[in-house]
Amino acid sequence: MSGHQHDEGHTIAGWTGCVIATAGAAVAGAGICGWRPGIWLGLGVMASALLVTWALHLAGWGKPPGPRPADQWAMKVRDRAARHGHTGCLGCRLAGRRGAPRRTDAAPEAMPADIASRTSAPADLSS
Numbered sequence: 797m798s799g800h801q802h803d804e805g806h807t808i809a810g811w812t813g814c815v816i817a818t819a820g821a822a823v824a825g826a827g828i829c830g831w832r833p834g835i836w837l838g839l840g841v842m843a844s845a846l847l848v849t850w851a852l853h854l855a856g857w858g859k860p861p862g863p864r865p866a867d868q869w870a871m872k873v874r875d876r877a878a879r880h881g882h883t884g885c886l887g888c889r890l891a892g893r894r895g896a897p898r899r900t901d902a903a904p905e906a907m908p909a910d911i912a913s914r915t916s917a918p919a920d921l922s923s
Contacts, residue, residue, distance in 0.1 A: 806871055809858035813849030817842050853887050854878060861885055 824838025852858060856874040860882035868875070881893025888894070 807853075807857060807859050808871055809849050809852035811871070812852060812857075813845045816845035816848055820845055850887050850891075854891055854893070858887075 820838045820841030820843075822838070823834050823841055825834075827834025827836070827838055849858070856876065856878040858878065859875065860877065861884050867873075878888075879893075881888035881891070883894075
């Protein structure tokens with residue numbers, strides 16, 4: 797069992813992108829130290845890391861924004877909701893996936909009493 801009891805977001809998409817981006821940074825670093833084609837090659841590898849991570853996220857190997865249920869914390873668990881998109885996810889929105897539609901016909905939730913008292917209009921003091 798893991799030493800932590802919260803969702804760290806460790807996913808196949810995240811780790812793969814991190815490894816590719818690290819390799820790109822190493823190549824770009826070699827370019828800075830004297831191997832001039834390395835700068836552009838390294839930047840290209842880092843850009844590919846972004847695209848690979850995004851593709852894996854859209855394929856279900858990433859994670860949606862926010863915490864996940866405990867049974868989905870393992871890296872080998874694929875996110876089945878990725879096909880329709882995650883609500884509030886920039887990567888899904890860029891791919892044209894909007895996620896679950898938000899209900900606009902629902903009644904607004906009542907404000908707690910302490911917040912309502914602070915936001916109400918002040919009483920008329922002229923009378």
